[in-house]
Structure formats: structure tokens, C-alpha cells
Amino acid sequence: MPDQKENVILQLSSALNNYNIPYFFINETALWLQGALTELDSIAISVQWDGFESVTKELNNRYGGSIPIHSTDRSCVVYEIDGYMVNVECTYNTVVRTNPYLIEVPFNDHTIPCLSLYYYQPFPKWTKIVNEHLKTMQDNMTEQNQVSWNQQNYEALLNRFGSPQEAAVKLKENPTGRLKSLIPYLPPLEGKQVANLMGSHGMKATSMGLLGADVTVIDFSYENERYAKELAVASGVTISYYVSDILKLGPEHNGKFDVVVMELGILHYFLDLHPLFKVVKRLLSPEGTFILQDFHPVSTKLITSKGKKHKVDGNYFDPSIHKIGVAYEKHLSSEDGNVVLQRKWTLGEVLTSMADESLIIRQVVEEPNIKLNDRGIPKVFTVKAMKQ
Incomplete structure (x- = not known):
């Protein structure tokens, strides 16, 4: 009642x-x-x-x-x-x-x-209340997402990429192929300390390892870790893999990395971007480089596409938190999907949150969809920033 x-x-x-x-x-x-x-x-x-x-x-x-x-x-x-x-x-x-x-x-x-x-959140009267609530929600959300990403994910990776040994053959033949969209923004990787945040199955990390980087993956999925480590061994490289909530990383990684990379489908797992970019800044060495590449919010928040037809039926500014199926569910043999929580951000919110944490933005690039019928719609964006 x-x-x-x-x-x-x-x-x-x-x-x-x-x-x-x-x-x-x-x-x-x-x-x-x-x-x-x-x-x-x-x-x-x-x-x-x-x-x-x-x-x-x-x-x-x-x-x-x-x-x-x-x-x-x-x-x-x-x-x-x-x-x-x-x-x-x-x-x-x-x-x-x-x-x-x-x-x-x-x-x-x-x-x-x-x-x-x-x-x-920006109003002093309510800032602390909102931030504390967002932190509680983030902890609960990460716990739920972690459970989802540790169920059947290894099976989905096998169905998607084949065995780690099979995937390693392709990576060794062309390690830059997996990094094609990131290469224009990355420094020469030989000898660099690189952190791949939410690095998932390790494809990008192993590719960077093949190009001479010392790569550390930080991700909250044990099943991702299993596939990534097997992939790295099969490729003849060594990567470090920490299964952890990024927001709860200890100080042992502070100032360690020349490059921090986050890419494709990451930001929506965070209810507040400020704590995330605080961690990024903390991980970077002085004058270290941060590369963020993600799906453009025009495509994820505003427009739905089907073939040649595009429909503006979303709300670009919607700050709601949504429940959706995990990204890998289409690669599962069973129909029992898992649910995760997401908060999708506008480009302005992303850039402002980075600037708020004193990450110096050097470059922002918006790229079109490669499909002919979608060429007028931004598909991904990339931000290159540096630590002062």
C-alpha cells in the first residue's frame, strides 16, 4: 500500500x-x-x-x-x-x-x-547527495554487469572468433589489422607501457603486444581473461590481465602507463564519467596519451537504421539508465540472454567530463559509417588527450 x-x-x-x-x-x-x-x-x-x-x-x-x-x-x-x-x-x-x-x-x-x-549534480546543494547515490548505483550496476559478463561469455567468444589458437594465426599475420581504426592516434608502440581498459577478449591488447608494447588489460570478466590469456600465449606474446572493477584499482598502477586505450562500447557502463576519467589520469605517466574511441551517440541515441531507411526516433539528450541484453548474446547457442545496465552519453558530456578532470584534449575526430547508405551518419568518434 x-x-x-x-x-x-x-x-x-x-x-x-x-x-x-x-x-x-x-x-x-x-x-x-x-x-x-x-x-x-x-x-x-x-x-x-x-x-x-x-x-x-x-x-x-x-x-x-x-x-x-x-x-x-x-x-x-x-x-x-x-x-x-x-x-x-x-x-x-x-x-x-x-x-x-x-x-x-x-x-x-x-x-x-x-x-x-x-x-x-552540478548544484552545490545536491552535488554530494547525487554523487553518493551514483556511486552506490555504479557499484550495484558493476556487480550485476560483472555477473552477466561471466556467464557463457567464453562460449560466445569461441563462436565469434574461433579458438584462441585459430584467432592467433590471423593476428600474427596482420597485427595492425585489428588496430586499424586506432593506428592514426597511437604513438609508436615499441617499448611502450600500454593499459587497455575494459580490454575484453584481448584482441587489441595482443595486437599491440605483437607490435612491441608491454600491455596490461583491466577488465571485470574472468571469461574474457581466460580467452585473452590463451590468445596471447598462442600469439607468442605476454600480456598482464587484471580482473578488476576499473573504479576500484589500487595505487600500484599510478603513473605507470605511456598510453591508455579505451575503445568501442565502454562508456555506457559508467553512470558518472568523472570517476572514470580520474582513474585514466591517475594511470597515465606525465605527458601520457589517452585514446578513447567509441560509437557515436548520434548512432546509439538518436537514429535507428534498417537498410536504406533511417529514422530519428530517439532522444539524444536522454539521461535515463536502461536495461539491455549483453552484447555477446547473439553469439550464444542458447536463447537465455543476460541483462546489463547502461547509461548512454552525449559527445558534449564525454568531452566536458574529460576536461573537468584536467585531461588536455588534443584531437576529436568524428567518422562516418562505412556503409554506403549510412555514409552521412557519424558512426564512431575518437578523442586523443594528454595528461599535463
Whole structure:
């Protein structure tokens, strides 16, 4: 059974839906709805500004008269509903439905609109609360993802690449082939200390080892480690492999690496990019190079493609966290897939988070899809940055 405050929130949500007035819950209410706060003493909601008078009229009829307060940029009105103070406000000349931080959260068999906790993260009043909640969520998310990536992944790698011995034959014939997209950004690798973060099955790491690098892979999957080590041995190179949550690495790796590489399908496993880029900076030696290559958010967040047809049906700015099947499930013989959690980032969020951690961005390259029908759509982006 919903408690009193939950009933008030559901009442307000139902009423505003019936009035057809756009709205979302804000401030402490939004953070409580997303689990960042455990206590809630009052309720705050923002409505579409040109519907404010209609809302107050309806709410006055339902909950008793209250006089709005107006300022140069907003209006607000306060009600007492079932023992809770409810603040209803609007901000002039803004559009509720197009706010980039608007999300829908599950709530007692309903979905409730509110501002994402990422909106509140920069505000000093809420920064600590949001960061602590994101860290807790990240720990839980990593634990769940780790479980998923340690189930049947070795089987999927065998189905995808063949045995490590078979894959090694191809790598030794052409080690740069696996690094084709990274080669323009990498320094000469002979004698370099390289960290391949979330290095997965070790294809890139082994290729860099064949080119003379001393490579360390850091990844949270034992099954990835098994395949990668077998691949390296079969290729005649030695790689170090640490099975670890990147965000919990100890200080023994600090300042060790000339190059840190992350590539393709990595960033969405992090709910906050700042702790990740803090680690990257910590791992790099002075003037070390960081190469980040990932799928372009225009392709992952905005556009869906099928053959020659492209549809803009996504929300580029959506800050929601989603459940999806693991990337390797299409290579499994069984139909029992595993679920992971992901948070997809805009290009601006990625670059800003790197700059916030004092990584000096030297190069940003956006590359088109190689398929003829998709050539006008960015497929991947690459960032080259350095530690001061």
C-alpha cells in the first residue's frame, strides 16, 4: 500500500494528467523518486507556465484556495494536501516537454515525470547527495554487469572468433589489422607501457603486444581473461590481465602507463564519467596519451537504421539508465540472454567530463559509417588527450 506522501504524489500526477497540463516533479521530490533521498518532507512540482492559471484554478477547487506569488521569471503557489506542503511552480517562457533532463521513473505501477538527478549534480546543494547515490548505483550496476559478463561469455567468444589458437594465426599475420581504426592516434608502440581498459577478449591488447608494447588489460570478466590469456600465449606474446572493477584499482598502477586505450562500447557502463576519467589520469605517466574511441551517440541515441531507411526516433539528450541484453548474446547457442545496465552519453558530456578532470584534449575526430547508405551518419568518434 502506498504511504501518505506516495498517495499525494499519485493524486497530483493523476490530476495533472487529467488536466492535460505538462509537468514534472523537481528538487528533493525528484531526487527522492530516483532513490537519492530516503526522506521527503514536502513535495515540489513544476508545470507548463502558460497552464499555471488553469492548474491553480483546478487545484484551488480540489484542495482549497491559495494565492499564487509572482516574480519576474516564475510563479508559485503552496497547498497543504493530506499533511504535506506542496509547492507548485512554473518558469516563464520554458517548455516542460522539451526539457533535456525530463525522464519517466517507475512508481507504484505508474510512471512519474521528474527531472533527472544529472540535472542536480552540478548544484552545490545536491552535488554530494547525487554523487553518493551514483556511486552506490555504479557499484550495484558493476556487480550485476560483472555477473552477466561471466556467464557463457567464453562460449560466445569461441563462436565469434574461433579458438584462441585459430584467432592467433590471423593476428600474427596482420597485427595492425585489428588496430586499424586506432593506428592514426597511437604513438609508436615499441617499448611502450600500454593499459587497455575494459580490454575484453584481448584482441587489441595482443595486437599491440605483437607490435612491441608491454600491455596490461583491466577488465571485470574472468571469461574474457581466460580467452585473452590463451590468445596471447598462442600469439607468442605476454600480456598482464587484471580482473578488476576499473573504479576500484589500487595505487600500484599510478603513473605507470605511456598510453591508455579505451575503445568501442565502454562508456555506457559508467553512470558518472568523472570517476572514470580520474582513474585514466591517475594511470597515465606525465605527458601520457589517452585514446578513447567509441560509437557515436548520434548512432546509439538518436537514429535507428534498417537498410536504406533511417529514422530519428530517439532522444539524444536522454539521461535515463536502461536495461539491455549483453552484447555477446547473439553469439550464444542458447536463447537465455543476460541483462546489463547502461547509461548512454552525449559527445558534449564525454568531452566536458574529460576536461573537468584536467585531461588536455588534443584531437576529436568524428567518422562516418562505412556503409554506403549510412555514409552521412557519424558512426564512431575518437578523442586523443594528454595528461599535463
